[in-house]
Amino acid sequence: MLKKLLVIGLMAASAHTIGFAANHEIKMLDNGTDGSIVFEPGFVKAEVGDTVTFIPTNKGHWTQSRVVPEGAEKFLSEEDKEFTVKLTNEGVYVYVCPPHRMMNMSGIIQVGKATNKEQAEKMVVELEKRANDNKGRLAKYFEQVK
């Protein structure tokens, strides 16, 4: 019994040293702390190997990538469906909710270093230009990309 506990203890210690991959939850909301028709949180800082799960808390939303890090897969979820993305490559994701782009329902995930920051910035500028409501919200998230 004692030996078994010791083995479990050692396993836990080594796993901790390596680091567990984290899952980051992003809610799709009609109203959030950053305003209406919004991803929350709109900016996520993650590491390679982490996952992000989009939660359809309110109805009528989904998510589509517009910029992904080099080597990473683009994504497109279904309306009102929970959706998980594995973050396999370093860089910046810019994503939108397709029916609510005009309301600036969009967000940013930074994985490790911002290897494609310029490409992401171009998309942020383009999306901000087209937004009618919640102007500046995505640009504010992008300010957190370091």
Ligand SMILES: [Cu+2]
């Ligand atoms: Cu939406």
